Amino acid sequence: MSDASLSAPLSAPGEAQMGDYWELLKPRVMSLVVFTALVGLAAAPGEVHPFLAFVSVLCIAVGGGASGALNMWWDADIDAVMKRTKGRPVPSGRVTGDEALAIGLALAGFSVMILGLAANWLAAGLLAFTIFFYAVVYTMWLKRRTPQNIVIGGLAGALPPLVGWVAATGSFALAPVLMVLLVFMWTPPHFWALALFVRGDYGLAQVPMLTETHGDRVTRNHILGYAILLVPVSLALGLTPVAGPVYLAASVVLNLLFVGACWRVWRRDRAAAEADRFAAERRVFKLSLLYLFLHFGALLAEASLGTFLGA
Ligand code: HEM
Numbered sequence: 001m002s003d004a005s006l007s008a009p010l011s012a013p014g015e016a017q018m019g020d021y022w023e024l025l026k027p028r029v030m031s032l033v034v035f036t037a038l039v040g041l042a043a044a045p046g047e048v049h050p051f052l053a054f055v056s057v058l059c060i061a062v063g064g065g066a067s068g069a070l071n072m073w074w075d076a077d078i079d080a081v082m083k084r085t086k087g088r089p090v091p092s093g094r095v096t097g098d099e100a101l102a103i104g105l106a107l108a109g110f111s112v113m114i115l116g117l118a119a120n121w122l123a124a125g126l127l128a129f130t131i132f133f134y135a136v137v138y139t140m141w142l143k144r145r146t147p148q149n150i151v152i153g154g155l156a157g158a159l160p161p162l163v164g165w166v167a168a169t170g171s172f173a174l175a176p177v178l179m180v181l182l183v184f185m186w187t188p189p190h191f192w193a194l195a196l197f198v199r200g201d202y203g204l205a206q207v208p209m210l211t212e213t214h215g216d217r218v219t220r221n222h223i224l225g226y227a228i229l230l231v232p233v234s235l236a237l238g239l240t241p242v243a244g245p246v247y248l249a250a251s252v253v254l255n256l257l258f259v260g261a262c263w264r265v266w267r268r269d270r271a272a273a274e275a276d277r278f279a280a281e282r283r284v285f286k287l288s289l290l291y292l293f294l295h296f297g298a299l300l301a302e303a304s305l306g307t308f309l310g311a
């Protein structure tokens with residue numbers, strides 16, 4: 001077990017503000033996760049009552065937040081060491097490990113139960129599996145053991161669009177599976193670009209990120225490799241019934257931009273990157289966020305267009 005739960009807080013419990021509990025849920029990262037879930041739900045065929053859609057997306061958001069709190073509970077010891085994370089509520093002592101654990105478990109149970117009752121138990125089971133995968137498989141098991149941690153663990157971040165789709169339809173289909181594959185293949189370049197410029201942090205915390213275990217060159221190769229593998233997945237999603245010309249145009253432009261940006265990162269070495277303070281690596285990280293947001297944004301536009309034209 002991580003010693004996160006054993007560590008004493010640096011300041012007295014009870015000093016936490018609402019903002020600290022909010023931060024525990026990793027709201028910024030989860031915003032994009034929740035957006036992909038919303039699009040999964042909106043792109044699904046058939047009518048979903050707006051209230052049911054709202055409750056379903058809320059449950060996925062709360063489930064995501066729960067898994068964030070469980071991650072912060074378990075990882076408090078390594079978060080305390082890294083510059084980027086040491087101000088988080090648990091390592092800084094504003095929220096105790098026990099509180100984070102209790103909040104994580106309560107919100108996880110609550111979100112799964114409500115989704116099951118409101119939508120269906122297949123969606124609820126998938127949400128429970130997603131929370132389990134992030135909190136247990138990624139955080140507790142893989143993160144400290146293998147540089148492939150985020151490749152396998154990325155499945156947790158990839159499943160929400162499928163949870164949204166299943167909440168709406170009660171069944172699986174090819175389109176949401178391709179959405180999952182898109183986020184799954186996107187996660188490695190998203191994260192490794194960041195790892196190239198916050199590298200020292202992971203070394204300090206002794207987390208075996210690829211940058212630490214295999215160095216910059218291998219990481220740069222992997223970033224470009226995954227960016228290229230993303231192209232057929234992105235285009236294949238464009239051939240399913242949920243996509244149309246808006247998506248296809250966005251897909252072509254975004255893939256050209258993303259592969260181009262990853263190519264620029266690939267062809268240089270650490271010395272060149274240090275010389276311009278990792279400008280190209282920062283660009284890939286920022287572009288990764290735009291890439292995913294606009295892919296799902298285009299699918300949402302197609303779904304809204306379909307509803308509008310069908311009305
Ligand atoms: C195992 C998978 C992933 C890892 C290891 C990872 C890691 C990270 C890290 C370390 C950051 C830095 C900033 C922070 O801590 O807030 C970050 C930022 C971010 N990630 Fe990921 N990420 C993963 C998957 C995802 C997924 C699936 C999404 C959404 C679909 C996502 C969306 C974001 C967003 C929106 C930010 C920017 C947050 C901000 O503006 O501060 N990430 N990610």
Ligand SMILES: CC(C)=CCC/C(C)=C/CC/C(C)=C/COP(=O)(O)OP(=O)(O)O
Nearest residue numbers: 029033060063064067071130131134156157
């Ligand atoms: C609906 C649901 C249950 C969603 C879970 C989705 C999920 C897995 C989201 C992204 C994961 C994420 C924030 C990884 C950060 O890695 P890290 O925790 O190693 O990063 P850190 O160093 O910033 O803590």
